[in-house]
Amino acid sequence: MSEFLTIGEPVVTFMSKDADASLVDTINYFKLLGGAELNVAIGVQRLGHTTEYVSRLGADPLGGYAKKQILEHGVGTTFVTEDADNWTGFQLKQMVTTGDPQTFNYRTGSAAAHLSADVLDDVKLDDVKIAHMSGIFPALSETSNQAFRHLMDRLVAADKLITFDPNLRPALWNDDARMIREINEFAKSADIILPGMNEGKILMGSEDPKDIADFYLNQSDRTKVVIVKVGPAGAYVQTRDAEGFMVPGFKVNNVVDTVGAGDGFALGVITALLEDKSLRSAAMRGNAVGALQVQTPGDNDGYPTPEQLKAFYEAEGVSED
Numbered sequence: 001m002s003e004f005l006t007i008g009e010p011v012v013t014f015m016s017k018d019a020d021a022s023l024v025d026t027i028n029y030f031k032l033l034g035g036a037e038l039n040v041a042i043g044v045q046r047l048g049h050t051t052e053y054v055s056r057l058g059a060d061p062l063g064g065y066a067k068k069q070i071l072e073h074g075v076g077t078t079f080v081t082e083d084a085d086n087w088t089g090f091q092l093k094q095m096v097t098t099g100d101p102q103t104f105n106y107r108t109g110s111a112a113a114h115l116s117a118d119v120l121d122d123v124k125l126d127d128v129k130i131a132h133m134s135g136i137f138p139a140l141s142e143t144s145n146q147a148f149r150h151l152m153d154r155l156v157a158a159d160k161l162i163t164f165d166p167n168l169r170p171a172l173w174n175d176d177a178r179m180i181r182e183i184n185e186f187a188k189s190a191d192i193i194l195p196g197m198n199e200g201k202i203l204m205g206s207e208d209p210k211d212i213a214d215f216y217l218n219q220s221d222r223t224k225v226v227i228v229k230v231g232p233a234g235a236y237v238q239t240r241d242a243e244g245f246m247v248p249g250f251k252v253n254n255v256v257d258t259v260g261a262g263d264g265f266a267l268g269v270i271t272a273l274l275e276d277k278s279l280r281s282a283a284m285r286g287n288a289v290g291a292l293q294v295q296t297p298g299d300n301d302g303y304p305t306p307e308q309l310k311a312f313y314e315a316e317g318v319s320e321d
């Protein structure tokens, strides 16, 4: 079993080849694989750690493609099961020269949405050092919601270190009040919470990083650290017993696509903690991976190898402690 575990839905993405064309008009696409939690697993593996991904794929060509890709990235597939009755989820994604791309999801009733709690009892947790949970998976269906809760309960019972990214997807929840209530409830089980500034506004009515951090630190004794992502400005780190501090982001001149930056941030933090780095270094690595990712079109192609991370730090004149 691996040091890192996550659960999620891989999303096959058909990305427009026609820059800035609407999804209605685009006729040329290329195919790639994303999915927030899978992105994190791919990046953790690329930085030299062992990973396991829990998911469910359709017995269809897109499921076959996803499985092949996951294996090529070296991410563990012991708990990636096949569903003969339901299809693999996919999305259409715009290619944009500036700003956030338009996306359209075809994932309602997907194979992953049928991943049920009972299969999670087979998932061995003994070697897991960090489990990354995100708010997307419980939004897929009632079945996935129950599965997510079951895995969270098992992780808490086994006293594993849990990182949690709210990853708000209102279109999947279809009920904002429920989304807010459940995401904040899940956060209570997490040791480290990684919200975005904009998410704070929805989840507790403030985009001030300090308010966001205080909210989560006050609502659960289990939560020890909150790191708020503040876009190009970097990240704000707060623990229970010390003053919060900013870790500045890296300057990027050529932003191609911002999708995957938040996942890049998470995997930077996670790998640094797996290597016993300080929280400041963990946030700096999160900023570094986020900055590298926004310079590439795919969802995970900017994530670095250890050598690429080292070269980036050298070019920036910074080092971890």
Ligand code: ATP
Binding pocket: 195, 196, 197, 229, 230, 231, 232, 233, 234, 235, 249, 250, 251, 252, 255, 258, 259, 260, 261, 262, 263, 265, 286, 287, 288, 289, 290, 291, 294
């Ligand atoms: P998303 O969910 O869209 O991936 P997010 O809201 O979770 O994003 P962001 O704050 O947008 O997270 O980005 C995560 C991190 O990536 C930031 O904290 C920052 O370190 C880095 N980052 C994002 N955008 C830029 C940018 N334009 N230039 C430099 N670094 C960036």
